[in-house]
Amino acid sequence: MKRTWADLEKTQPKVVKMLKRSLEKDRLAHAYLLEGSKGTGKSAVALQLAKSFFCQNRQATAAEPCLSCVDCTRIEHGNHPDLHMIEPDGLSIKKQQVEHLQKEFTYRGMESKKKVYLVQDADKMTSSAANSLLKFLEEPEAPTLALLLTEKGQAILPTIQSRSQQLTFSPLPRDEFVARLREQNFSEGISNILGSLTTSFDEAIELTNGDWIAQARTVVIQLMQELYDRPNQAFFTVQEKWVPLFKEKKEQELGLDMILLWLRDLLYTQVGKEVETFVDQTKLLQQQALSSSQEKLSKSMAAVIEAKQYLHANVNSQLLMEKLLLDIQEG
Incomplete structure (x- = not known):
C-alpha cells in the first residue's frame, strides 16, 4: 500500500x-x-x-x-x-x-x-x-x-x-487502535474493552492469551446487571465467579477498571454521549441510565477508585468487592 x-x-x-x-x-x-x-x-x-x-x-x-x-x-x-x-x-x-x-x-x-x-x-x-x-x-x-x-x-x-x-x-488514537485489533480478528466487544484498558498493542495481545479477558468481561457485565436488577444475587456472583477468576492483584485491578469503564459508559449514556467500551450493551445501559443520577454515578466511580487504592493495601479481594457493591448500591 x-x-x-x-x-x-x-x-x-x-x-x-x-x-x-x-x-x-x-x-x-x-x-x-x-x-x-x-x-x-x-x-x-x-x-x-x-x-x-x-x-x-x-x-x-x-x-x-x-x-x-x-x-x-x-x-x-x-x-x-x-x-x-x-x-x-x-x-x-x-x-x-x-x-x-x-x-x-x-x-x-x-x-x-x-x-x-x-x-x-x-x-x-x-x-x-x-x-x-x-x-x-x-x-x-x-x-x-x-x-x-x-x-x-x-x-x-x-x-x-x-x-x-x-x-x-x-500511542495510536483509540479508534485506530481498536480498528487494528479488529484486523487481528478480535470481536468488537473484546477490541473495545482492550482499547479502553491499554494503549499498548503488545499488552493488548498478551491480555488475549487464553480467554481470560472474554470471561472477565462477561462476569463484569453480569455483575453490573445484577446490581441494578437483582442486587442480592451480585454477592453470590462475586463469591462464585469473581473470586475464582480474578486471582492475581493485576487481574483484580483490571476487573475494577472494567467496572469503572461500565460506569463511565453509563454516564455517557445519561448525557447523550456515544458509548465507548461496552458498545454491544447499549440497551442495558439505557435501561440502567433511567434509574441512575449523575450524582450517584460520580459517587460510584469514586468508590471504585477508592477500592483500587485498598487493593494495594492487600485487602481481602472478596471483602473488597462486597464493600464496593454496597457502596455502589447506596450511591
Missing part, C-alpha cells in the same frame, strides 16, 4: 511534521532513533523516510517522494540494494550482523552514493553489537542514513541515544 507523508501524519503528527521540515530544508540528521510501542507506525515512517531520501523525482524543497520511480518502487517491494535491514537473529542482534553491515557499506552504492540502514528492535543488540554500531555512528560515511527502531528506548546505550535524533511515537 503506497502511503504519503500526509497519510502518516494523521496518526503521528508531531513526528511526521518534524521529518517533513527536515526534508524540505535538507537538514536530515545522519541517525534517528524511532521509539514507540508496537503498532504505532515506526516501520512505515522509516520506510517513507528512506523513499524520500532516495527518490529521484522528489523536489528539493518538498518532502513527498514520487512513489513511482525505481528507488521508491524497490523500497516498496523490499528489494532496494542500498537499503540494508538488520533484525534479531533469534533473541538478539549479534556483532557479526553489524560487522556484515559495515562491510556492505564499504562498497559503492548500487543505485547512487546514498545508503540507508534500518535496525529493527535495536534494543536487542548484544553489548558488542551495540558498541560496534556506535563506532559506525561516530564515523558516518556521507550520505548515510541510520534508522534505529525500538519499543524500549531506555534500553539503548546512552552513547547511541546521544548520537541519534530521538523521535517518540505516540
Whole structure:
C-alpha cells in the first residue's frame, strides 16, 4: 500500500511534521532513533523516510517522494540494494550482523552514493553489537542514513541515544487502535474493552492469551446487571465467579477498571454521549441510565477508585468487592 507523508501524519503528527521540515530544508540528521510501542507506525515512517531520501523525482524543497520511480518502487517491494535491514537473529542482534553491515557499506552504492540502514528492535543488540554500531555512528560515511527502531528506548546505550535524533511515537488514537485489533480478528466487544484498558498493542495481545479477558468481561457485565436488577444475587456472583477468576492483584485491578469503564459508559449514556467500551450493551445501559443520577454515578466511580487504592493495601479481594457493591448500591 503506497502511503504519503500526509497519510502518516494523521496518526503521528508531531513526528511526521518534524521529518517533513527536515526534508524540505535538507537538514536530515545522519541517525534517528524511532521509539514507540508496537503498532504505532515506526516501520512505515522509516520506510517513507528512506523513499524520500532516495527518490529521484522528489523536489528539493518538498518532502513527498514520487512513489513511482525505481528507488521508491524497490523500497516498496523490499528489494532496494542500498537499503540494508538488520533484525534479531533469534533473541538478539549479534556483532557479526553489524560487522556484515559495515562491510556492505564499504562498497559503492548500487543505485547512487546514498545508503540507508534500518535496525529493527535495536534494543536487542548484544553489548558488542551495540558498541560496534556506535563506532559506525561516530564515523558516518556521507550520505548515510541510520534508522534505529525500538519499543524500549531506555534500553539503548546512552552513547547511541546521544548520537541519534530521538523521535517518540505516540500511542495510536483509540479508534485506530481498536480498528487494528479488529484486523487481528478480535470481536468488537473484546477490541473495545482492550482499547479502553491499554494503549499498548503488545499488552493488548498478551491480555488475549487464553480467554481470560472474554470471561472477565462477561462476569463484569453480569455483575453490573445484577446490581441494578437483582442486587442480592451480585454477592453470590462475586463469591462464585469473581473470586475464582480474578486471582492475581493485576487481574483484580483490571476487573475494577472494567467496572469503572461500565460506569463511565453509563454516564455517557445519561448525557447523550456515544458509548465507548461496552458498545454491544447499549440497551442495558439505557435501561440502567433511567434509574441512575449523575450524582450517584460520580459517587460510584469514586468508590471504585477508592477500592483500587485498598487493593494495594492487600485487602481481602472478596471483602473488597462486597464493600464496593454496597457502596455502589447506596450511591
